[in-house]
Amino acid sequence: MSLWHRLYHGKTIPVLAVVLSLVVIWYAGAVYLNKDTLISNYERNNVTWYTGKLIDDAWSMERPILPAPHQIAVEINKTVFQKKITSKRSLVYHAWITTSATLLGFAMGGVLGILLAVGIVHVRTLDRSLMPWVIASQTIPILAIAPMIIVVLGNMGITGLLPKSIISMYLCFFPITIGMVKGLRSPDVLQLDLMRTYSASTSQIFWKLRVPASIPFLFASLKVAVAISLVGAIVGELPTGAVAGIGARLLSGSYYGQTIQIWSALIVASVLGMLLVYAAGVIEKLVMTRMGYRI
Amino acid sequence: MDRPLLAFLVLTLLALFLPIGSVGEGDLYWANSMGALIPALISALIAIFQLIRKGSGPVPAILVTIGVLVGANAPLTLIAADSSHSFGALGLWLYVIGLGFFAWRAMEMMSAIKGGRIISLVVPALFGMWLLYLWQVITTGFQIPSVLLPSPSLIWAAILGNGDILAGDFYQTFVKSVLSGFAMGCGSGFLVAILVDKVPFMQRGLLPLGSLVSAIPIVGIAPIMVMWFGFDWQSKAAVIVVMTFFPMLVNTLAGLDATSHLEKDLMRSYAASYFQTLLFVRLPNALPFIFNALKINSTLALIGAIVAEFFGTPIVGMGFRISTEVGRMNVDIVWATIAIAAVAGSAFYGILALVERTLTFWHPSYRSARG
Numbered sequence: 001m002s003l004w005h006r007l008y009h010g011k012t013i014p015v016l017a018v019v020l021s022l023v024v025i026w027y028a029g030a031v032y033l034n035k036d037t038l039i040s041n042y043e044r045n046n047v048t049w050y051t052g053k054l055i056d057d058a059w060s061m062e063r064p065i066l067p068a069p070h071q072i073a074v075e076i077n078k079t080v081f082q083k084k085i086t087s088k089r090s091l092v093y094h095a096w097i098t099t100s101a102t103l104l105g106f107a108m109g110g111v112l113g114i115l116l117a118v119g120i121v122h123v124r125t126l127d128r129s130l131m132p133w134v135i136a137s138q139t140i141p142i143l144a145i146a147p148m149i150i151v152v153l154g155n156m157g158i159t160g161l162l163p164k165s166i167i168s169m170y171l172c173f174f175p176i177t178i179g180m181v182k183g184l185r186s187p188d189v190l191q192l193d194l195m196r197t198y199s200a201s202t203s204q205i206f207w208k209l210r211v212p213a214s215i216p217f218l219f220a221s222l223k224v225a226v227a228i229s230l231v232g233a234i235v236g237e238l239p240t241g242a243v244a245g246i247g248a249r250l251l252s253g254s255y256y257g258q259t260i261q262i263w264s265a266l267i268v269a270s271v272l273g274m275l276l277v278y279a280a281g282v283i284e285k286l287v288m289t290r291m292g293y294r295i
Numbered sequence: 296m297d298r299p300l301l302a303f304l305v306l307t308l309l310a311l312f313l314p315i316g317s318v319g320e321g322d323l324y325w326a327n328s329m330g331a332l333i334p335a336l337i338s339a340l341i342a343i344f345q346l347i348r349k350g351s352g353p354v355p356a357i358l359v360t361i362g363v364l365v366g367a368n369a370p371l372t373l374i375a376a377d378s379s380h381s382f383g384a385l386g387l388w389l390y391v392i393g394l395g396f397f398a399w400r401a402m403e404m405m406s407a408i409k410g411g412r413i414i415s416l417v418v419p420a421l422f423g424m425w426l427l428y429l430w431q432v433i434t435t436g437f438q439i440p441s442v443l444l445p446s447p448s449l450i451w452a453a454i455l456g457n458g459d460i461l462a463g464d465f466y467q468t469f470v471k472s473v474l475s476g477f478a479m480g481c482g483s484g485f486l487v488a489i490l491v492d493k494v495p496f497m498q499r500g501l502l503p504l505g506s507l508v509s510a511i512p513i514v515g516i517a518p519i520m521v522m523w524f525g526f527d528w529q530s531k532a533a534v535i536v537v538m539t540f541f542p543m544l545v546n547t548l549a550g551l552d553a554t555s556h557l558e559k560d561l562m563r564s565y566a567a568s569y570f571q572t573l574l575f576v577r578l579p580n581a582l583p584f585i586f587n588a589l590k591i592n593s594t595l596a597l598i599g600a601i602v603a604e605f606f607g608t609p610i611v612g613m614g615f616r617i618s619t620e621v622g623r624m625n626v627d628i629v630w631a632t633i634a635i636a637a638v639a640g641s642a643f644y645g646i647l648a649l650v651e652r653t654l655t656f657w658h659p660s661y662r663s664a665r666g
Binding site for chain 2: 009010011014015016017018019033065124125127128129130131132133136138139140141143144145147148151152155156224227230231234235238246250251253254257259262263265266269270273274276277
């Protein structure tokens with residue numbers, strides 16, 4: 001009784017209920033969306049059909065408008081676990097290409113974001129002149145530039161990871177800058193005054209007070225940034241014309257009407273995003289416990 | 296000692312003796328081009344004046360800014376003449392670097408002024424102008440091929456020259472796709488949040504999923520939506536609806552949660568109904584959160600529309616224009632489209648921020664700003 005009570009009033013049962021109803025809606029939606037194609041098929045071929053057969057066929061079409069979840073599961077099983085990971089048909093291979101671009105862009109964006117934040121916190125002119133542009137830069141639909149960056153860098157002989165990573169970098173430096181500016185400014189006047197009574201230099205204040213104080217803010221923004229970085233890498237793969245990567249799988253799937261392929265790429269991308277955010281969370285926990293924060 | 300100004304003067308003095316370009320075999324010097332020498336000298340004089348007077352406050356700041364603006368004309372007139380100015384034109388580039396120090400000093404003096412809103416706009420405007428100016432001078436001075444990076448003046452010419460095409464793209468992408476998708480996505484997110492808020496069970500089930508969704512690259516559904524809803528604006532709006540729904544849902548729920556027990560108890564003692572409490576207390580309290588979501592969604596919406604257009608559109612639209620003109624190497628039109636997207640995105644965000652300011656004037660973050 002008390003276990004049920006805990007599950008019901010905790011998160012487990014509500015989340016399960018929502019997920020379950022989503023799956024039910026999905027299956028129903030698959031029948032609803034696929035039925036028109038199927039029925040016109042039956043009529044053309046003079047096949048007698050009944051509801052059970054229709055539902056059966058709707059969940060096992062080759063190119064459905066909406067594939068059923070188990071079809072996607074089968075496809076993911078086939079492309080993730082059954083293929084060798086070096087094969088071009090393996091989703092692990094494509095996911096790795098996207099992940100490497102994501103991580104490189106994330107690293108570059110992290111360095112850029114932290115440097116900008118350090119500058120903004122220490123130089124007042126930069127705070128007044130650069131900060132508004134950092135914010136404005138995000139109102140620009142930067143992904144519009146993605147094909148530009150890819151093509152221009154391609155002309156200069158730079159292809160592969162770097163152009164995609166630059167797009168990721170542009171997308172993910174922003175939350176890091178904003179979070180770090182907040183974090184580096186989070187020590188209050190009392191603490192700063194204490195450092196001053198120790199006659200600490202600016203760099204000592206920075207390393208011994210500002211940086212430790214900013215770590216929680218840094219990780220909060222890193223978790224946001226790594227998710228956006230993945231979006232950047234995927235979109236960066238679109239204009240290259242479907243060579244490799246999750247974005248390429250999406251594009252080639254849409255060219256050839258392979259809906260199951262699109263959905264499985266999408267699911268893998270989602271899992272990847274969650275894993276990246278989760279990994280950032282794990283690192284956060286490790287660092288914070290070592291620094292003596294109580295979580 | 297005023298180091299930036301000194302650096303500007305020393306670099307300018309050096310530059311005066313060095314070539315500023317070449318025509319055929321012969322080198323070009325400042326004396327050959329009075330139109331460039333005079334603004335350079337005027338700005339140097341202003342720098343010397345400031346160095347001696349050491350003034351601070353609004354008037355010297357404006358004077359120094361004028362000095363920078365006048366001095367910036369010199370390289371522009373030089374490069375406009377038909378001559379070459381790459382690495383050989385040492386004098387020119389030293390002068391431009393010096394001008395950078397001068398502009399930095401102007402921004403420093405401007406940001407030291409204790410002013411209100413105007414100063415907080417002038418300093419970033421100066422910074423942006425300086426970046427545009429560098430872009431212009433470097434692309435034209437080094438004659439960078441416009442396929443790689445067109446100069447701002449070329450982009451401006453492309454905007455003026457292709458007005459009707461760009462207006463058509465803007466109408467298709469922004470007015471038809473973005474605005475309708477944004478309204479539908481935010482509206483449905485808001486309504487669902489209010490419904491879910493009444494059922495704590497649903498709230499506990501949806502919130503963890505909502506935060507999971509933020510880790511998912513939702514733009515990826517673009518190809519699916521294009522398949523379902525066709526090439527026209529409906530598919531783009533659908534992508535935007537899915538992208539904007541969850542931020543709105545999560546933020547509105549958090550906002551509805553922001554009302555304290557004290558306020559709710561007060562409403563109960565007034566015998567207020569659920570809807571009265573919602574309308575007069577909880578929704579106003581939730582406004583900062585709702586506007587936060589609206590602002591996040593405004594950028595997401597533009598991104599969603601443009602990316603969805605990469606997967607197929609009728610032959611109009613900003614994403615379509617960008618991907619086709621890149622292929623044709625008409626890079627100036629691409630940049631013109633990007634510039635329009637940037638202005639539209641910033642304006643959209645700015646309008647939302649303005650509405651937020653008027654509706655949530657009571658919020659502490661604005662109260663302190665006025666104080």
